[in-house]
């Protein structure tokens with residue numbers, strides 16, 4: 609059985625024309641989100657900018673939404689999300705924004721309605737942190753950061 613999670617989404621004033629995040633294929637993991645820019649933005653190489661989506665969301669406790677880059681934009685133009693994956697908390701009611709950076713060599717123009725990123729919803733386990741004096745022993749121990757070889 610597939611358990612459906614109901615996420616509420618609201619178009620912010622002045623964004624009635626903005627498409628709701630959309631899956632581009634039946635089993636896509638991500639809902640593509642579009643830029644809700646009033647005027648086009650030209651992102652120079654190395655530059656970053658916060659792009660509005662014109663949307664706010666309310667999801668049930670135990671979910672998060674991740675803002676992830678689109679691989680096509682990354683591959684063709686070097687456009688990615690600087691803080692990938694961006695985290696949208698279940699209790700955030702502000703506008704969802706996408707922090708894009710141009711890691712390519714050419715300026716990149718972003719226009720209203722263009723698909724700039726994708727939202728992937730995830731369940732977040734309920735965690736309670738417990739402070740202890742000693743941790744359990746493991747074979748790995750403190751080895752990390754490549755200690756198993758290249």
Ligand SMILES: O=c1ccn([C@H]2C[C@H](O)[C@@H](COP(=O)(O)OP(=O)(O)OP(=O)(O)O)O2)c(=O)[nH]1
Pocket residue numbers: 675691693694695696697698700703704705706707
């Ligand atoms: O790509 C992103 C990342 C975050 N947010 C919003 C939703 C999220 O719930 C809130 C806070 O994000 P985060 O916790 O990553 O940032 P912070 O620097 O820790 O800010 P805060 O102190 O507000 O938690 O900002 C976005 O709209 N887009």
Ligand SMILES: [Mg+2]
Pocket residue numbers: none
């Ligand atoms: Mg935070």
